[in-house]
Amino acid sequence: MKWKRVVGIVKKEVKELLREPISLLTFLLVPISMMVVFGYGLKLEVKKVPFAVLDLDNSKLSREIEDKFASNREYFDLKGYLTSYDKAEKLLEKGKVSLIIVFPPNFEKRVERGEKGEFQALIDGTFPYRAEVIKSYVEAISAREALKVKPNFKVEQRYWFNESLNQDYLVAVGTMAVVLLISPAVFSALLIVKEKESGSIYNAYSSPITKGEFITGKFLSGALLSTVVFFIAYFMTVFLFGVSQKGSTLLLTLGSLIYTFVAVSFGLLISNFFSSQAAAFIGTTVLTVVPSILYSGYLTPVSSMGTSGRITAHLIPTFYYLRFLKSIFFKGDPLSLIVKDLGALTLFWVVLFLATLKTFKKREE
Amino acid sequence: MVVESENLQVFYKKGKVKAVKGLSFKVKEGEVFIFIGPDGAGKSSTLKAVCGVVNYAKGKLKVLGKDPKKEKEFNKIREKISFMPQGLGRNLYKKLSVEENIDFFASLYGVEGEEKERRKELLLKATGLWEFKERQAGKLSGGMMQKLGMCCALIHKPKLLVLDEPTTGVDPLSRRELWKLIYGYVKEGITVMVATSYLDEAERGSRVLLMKGGRELAQGTPEEVAKTKKPVLIIEGEDYLKAYEKLWEVSNTVRIRGEKVRVVEEKDKVEKALSGLNVEIKEVEPEIEDLFIEKVGLKKVEISESFKPKTEVPQDAVVVEKVVKAFGSFKAVKGVSFKVKRGEIFGVLGPNGAGKTTLIKTILGLYEPTKGKVVVAGKTDRNEIKEIIGYMSQKFSLYEDLTVKENLLLWGSLYGVPLKEIKEKVKETAPTLGLEEYEGKLVKELPLGIKQRVSLLSALLHSPAILFLDEPTSGVDPAEREVFWQVIRELSRKFGTTVITTTHYLDEAEYCDRLLLMNRGEVIALGKPQELKEKVKEEVGKAYLMYTPYPFEAVEKLKKEGITAFIYGSKVKLFLKEGKVEEALKKADIKEFKVREGEITMEDVFIYEVEKSSRNS
Structure with missing residues (x-):
């Protein structure tokens, strides 16, 4: 050599x-605009959830709880009261409401008798992510009311480390992971194809x-220039979106560079199969955008995917990098806990x- | 032996496209080996195989003793080879400066330090690029880009320099300079392989391989290659047009050149056919074109009455009066005046940037002249002339994804010709133009020559009285070109269609009745091709070709004597105004030589006039 x-x-x-x-x-505008558009535009935060109430108890307690939801105007939007399950189901199906709270008969009496008081929350599960967020709201309110909620699907606690439950932070970090794959890959794919053209x-x-x-020359060029993209994305995440970082910056940089190396190598690989810049551009964009957004855990939690989706996720570098980023930003995990992700990226x-x-x-x- | 090839075959697309179908040749050290032939002959593929840039499919190939197919072994000698791909500045990085380009090549080939600086200065000064070394490569003219490409290819002192069409798209002046550079490197001991589609460049090689369709047509020294089976005759005199018609009965190699007929045929046969006509028959040295035509053969083209222009055009078909066209402070055309007569074939020649295209666009009414007046077919209103004129552009305004027929129907309708009429015209013309079998094919699948004919036909469907052509036959073989110009001549002679063509392909200039030479926006010469040649002969003297074992030395000696001389292949071309050429050569202390009278070519005219006008300004 x-x-x-x-x-x-x-x-x-x-x-x-x-x-x-x-x-x-x-080269500069694509990552910046993607960060801005996704970071600001993609509101994963769930607010003003339209909901309805089916109160079969009609007691003081049930109305008190209803009121807790209805008075929380920022997060809930009461659409009305129902009289039967049938109507409730129809409303959910049509998407008029995302949440229906059902109080069974004798709800208050049971509580007064010291028995287990249960009410039901029916949540629209079309978007698992949204459903999960709604569920966590319901949980938060019912926990305050010292009541047990019986949800209509399995619960897993998830937002432990993002205590403020600020979805914007998650979006910012996720966008950083997506941008750092797409931008270096596309740029690097053109490095060779432009010479063919x-x-x-x-x-x-x-x-x-x-x-x-x-x-190697092309790889180093791509890697060097992608470092610039990393710093842009990183500073935007921290300063523009105000994500506070718990873990080490050194580790973060190391992992991120390995990840951009993956992206650069992927772009170069793609360029071996194309001879025009337009084709290489579209090819690389499709092959990076789709998997990194859909399967990395950015929009949809991997845990809520089916088996095939979960397997796909594990074949995509963004999955490991996003997990790594969350560890560094929200938990501040030591090297020992994230070494697996780094290893996967290096591979x-x-x-x-x-x-x-x-x-x-x-x-x- | 630098390169040895036996039955070389190169395929693309897994054998579906056969570019080279069995080629054998040997390149000796210090040779200028020229591959010559029309586009698609397989020249590029051969050169690429030699440089180990594509893999050959079959046959044997040894380059500097190594097989290019074996990458590991071949990579060791790659530094001894230099390859310059086809296309203006294709090996250059347009955003890098002249100097940075050379530096990059130096780093690729491991040339460093003082050696690099010394070599860079030498190359850039020899090419006249030294003063432009800060300029970005993309901002150089075509000729300069090619020179820079050569500098880059030579930074590491290769043994074998391989140039793929270095002179295509470059104006004659720059072409001659490029050749001068090539000979300079040969003098340093470099072996050169060159591909070209200009047949007139064959004479510049020490050895020539003439190709067509992936196969060899002929190989040898330029003289050997040009050797036709039958003699080449020139027929001139009052009845040359009658002779032209008669000769088609005995030969399929008949061509009109100016006011002469050129044919490859036995002399007695021609004499018999032309008995009673007032013509003179002369035998001349064959040129490669003659051989090509003899091998391929021509067909006489007839054009039907339906192409007769519908509009009557006055005797002065196009009048250009003191036309100035300025873009801001830059004057592209600086006061040009001329008249084109009805039925005339009029050529506009000039180097890149001479103002040809601007002038034509002004005549066409696409630009409003800044000063002066343009009258086309007696009209000054631009909108009125649109239906009278036809235009065929260099890039062919055909839709690649439509068939030939669909294209013709579309273009005809755009000019308002009824569909029925278009169909009739196409039906009548297709057989004589050889388009019948291509009617249903997509344009992108057509060979270049056919594309040109379709493009011409599409410009003719509305029977225009004035036809504009923009470098119409670049890159096609001489037989194709002949068909094209036969059509043009028929239109002009039979129907009085006026034709204006721009070109920097000097072969095309020979087909014109009159030529306008332009440089830097000004007219530098105007006249019949023969007149222009005579004028140059008067001013610089007769042309001679001299054979000598030491051509480079000879040129130096002649220059000292004040004689215009330059390297021409393995020969020296020189001009002498008076006195005997042998005596002049002896006086210049040239000992071994053989000399014969040469011809003043259109290229000589062009270069002489352009240089003269540049000196004067």
């Missing part, structure tokens, strides 16, 4: 990027530069890099 050649490539790439106003703009790839084909030197990197080397041909097809 002649490092002078590798360095030559890196220098060339940096110069080219700095002199191309449009690519420089996209312009014809300068022939210099690599016909000169004595080896496959390893060429790919992704090595495998993708080797695959890139294997599939790059120093010849025209």
Whole structure:
């Protein structure tokens, strides 16, 4: 490996990027705008939940509890009172309400007798994430009322470490994970394809530069420039979205860099299969956006996915990185607890890099 | 032996596309080996196989003793080879400066330190790029980009320099300079392999391989390659047009060149056919084009009456009077005046940036002239001329994903021709233009020559009285080009269609009745091709070709004597105004030589006039 050649490539790439106003703009603007649009636009926070009440008890206690929900105007929006289960079900089906609270007959009497008082919360489960949040609200209120709630699906406590339950923080951290995959991957995919398009790839084909030197040069260029993207995303997460970080910055940086290496290697791998920039751009975008948003645990908790979804999630680097980010930001876990995630990311990197080397041909097809 | 190839075959798409179908050749050290042929002949694929950029499928290939297929072994000698791909500045990084480009190549090939700086300075100064070393490569002219591409390819002192069409799309002046550079490197001991689609460049090689459709047509020295089976005859005189018609009965190699007919045929046969006509028959040295035409053969093209223009055009079909076209403070056209007569084939020539395109666009009414007046078919109102003119652009305004027929129907309808009429015209014309079998095919699947004909036909469907062509036949083989120009000539002679064409392909210039030479927005010469050549002959003298074992030395000696001379393949071309050429050569202390009279080509005219005007301004 002649490092002078590798360095030559890196220098060339940096110069080219700095002199191309449009690519420089996209290079910086894409991550920034994605952070802003997703960070502000994607409101996962659930507020003003439309709900209805089916009070078969009609007692003082039941009305008191109803009132607790109805008076919490920020989170709940009372749509009305029902008289039968049938109507309740229909309302839920039509999506008019997301929550129905059902008080059984003799609810108050049971409580007064010192028996276990139960009321039911029917929650629209179309969006598991939303359902879970609603459930946690119901739980919070009923806990305050020292009452037990019997939900219509299994409960798992989840938001332990994000005590304020601020969904914006979760979104910001998740967006950072998505952006740090998409942006470096797309940028790196174009690194090789643009040379195929312009014809300068022939210099690599016909000169004595080896496959390893060429790919390493491109990889280092991608990695170096992606570091910039990491810092942008990180500072936006901390300063713009105000996410407080509990764990070590050093660890965070280390993990993030490994993750961007994965993204860069993935982009380079993709570029071996495309010969036009437009195709490579679309290909890489689709292959990074879809899995990282849908299967990483960003929008949908992995625990609420089916078996196939859960397996898919484990094949996507963003899943590990997001878990790693949450550990660092919200829990401040020590290295020993996150070493598994770091290991998984490193494995992704090595495998993708080797695959890139294997599939790059120093010849025209 | 630098390169040895035996039955070389190159395939693409897993064998579905066969680009090279068995080619054998040997390149000796210090040679300028030229691969010549039209687009799609397989030149690029051959060169790429030699450089180990594509894998060859079958046959044997040894480059500097190594097999390019074996990457590991071949990678060791890659530093001795340099490859410059086809296309203007294709190996360059457009955003990097001239110097940075060279530095990058130096880092690829491991050239460092003082050696690098020394070599860089040498190359950039030789190419005249030294003063532009801070400029971004993308902002250079086509010719300069190609020169920079060559500098980059030479930074590591390769033994073998492989250039894929370095002169395509470059104006004649820059072309000649590029060749001068190539010969300079040969002098340093570099072996050069060049591909070109300009047949007239064949003479510049020490060895030539003429290709078509992936196979060899001929191989040898330029003279050997051009050797036709039958003699090449030129017929001139009063009855040359009658002779042209007659000759089709005995030969399929008949071509009109200016006011002469050129044919490859036995002399007695021609004499018999032309007996009683007032013409003179002369035998001349064959050129590669003659060989090509002899091998491929031509067909006479007839154009039906339906292409007769519907509008009568005055005798002065196009009048351009003191036209100035400025863009801001930049004047692209600086006061140009000329008249084009009805039925004339009029050529506009000039290097890149001479103002040709701006001038044509102004005539077409796409630009409003800043000053001056343009009258087309007696009209000055731009909107009135649209139906009178036809336009065929260099890039062909055809839709790639439509079939030939669909394209023709679309273009005809856009000009308001009834569908029935279009169909009739296509039906009549398709056989003579050889388009019948292609009617149902998608345009993107067509060979270049066919595409050009379809494009021409689409511009003719509304029977225009004035036809504009923009570099119409670049890259096609001579037989294809001949068909194209036969159509143009028929239109002009039979129906009085006026044709204006722009080009920097000098082969095309020979087909024109009159030429307008432009440089830097000004007219530098105007006249018949023959007149222009005569004028140059008067001013610089007769042209000679000299064969000598030491051409580089000879050029230096001649220059000292004040004689215009330059390297021309393995020969030296020189111009001498008076006196005997042998004596002049002896006087210049050139000992071993053989000399014969050469021709003043359109290229000589072009370069002479452009240089003269540049000196004057």
